[in-house]
Amino acid sequence: MSNDLLQRRIRHMGPAYRLFYEQPVHLVRGEGAWLFGADGRKYLDCYNNVASVGHCHPTVVEALSRQAATLNTHTRYLHENVVEYAERLGSTLPDGLEVCMFVCTGTEANDLAFRIARTVTGNEGAVVLEHAYHGNSIMVTGLSTEMYPAADRPDWLQAVEAPDSYRGPWRSDEPGWAADCADRVRQAMDALRARGHGTAIFINDNIYSSSGILTPPPEYLAAVYRAVRERGGLIVADEVQSGLCRLGDHYWGFQDSGVVPD
16 A cells, blocks of 8 residues: 555655655554554654644644635635734734734745845845755745755855754853854854845744754854844744744744844
8 A cells, every 4th residue: 555655656746755764654644742654553743843733633623624614715805814813923923023924835934034134134145054944946945055065055145053062063061152153153244245245134943953953042043133133134033843832832933042033
């Protein structure tokens, strides 16, 4: 059964789609923190970043079913639910971040954020982390340093080492390591300026999974935010993996560091 499904997938889906594991796991349903395979095996889901309150949460399933049976449309018509959603989502954010622009993917969100930042600041440059992934549009692929060779990076981009005190050049017991790590962002902005680019954005995931599973101290992002704003740049917090309570303690990942993005 699984091999037949695999061959059908290969025939009808593009090769860019990747599967985990040499022997792919064939899943048939999920419930709470658990996934269930076609062979009846039960898996504790420690990875999936799709569900934020567990798989098939009955409240979510009921709400989806009720709305699908009532109205399924877009934002060009006036209707109650999309406005209520914007109000409720905005209420989870700090003051100044209460206006919503709805998109379908993280790629679209980051593409829009980058275009806004370039328009507002009048600058072109971007600072990102090494091994970052922020999406796959033409513009946002440029920000996704894990996707292509460093030699092909555009001159408006500068990447910095992630705040890794395990595999990186710093150790968490070294005094001032977070400040030194943040200083790499200043050096990156200097490099952009030397190439004729002011800094439009600094963008990062608020959990560092593409760069390794990292938990930098709160003072790291606080120092980075100050440095970027001193140069007239804006901060983009990519919350695709950390938002909607996925970290368990706050609604948004940036709140772990006590900072507010733009």
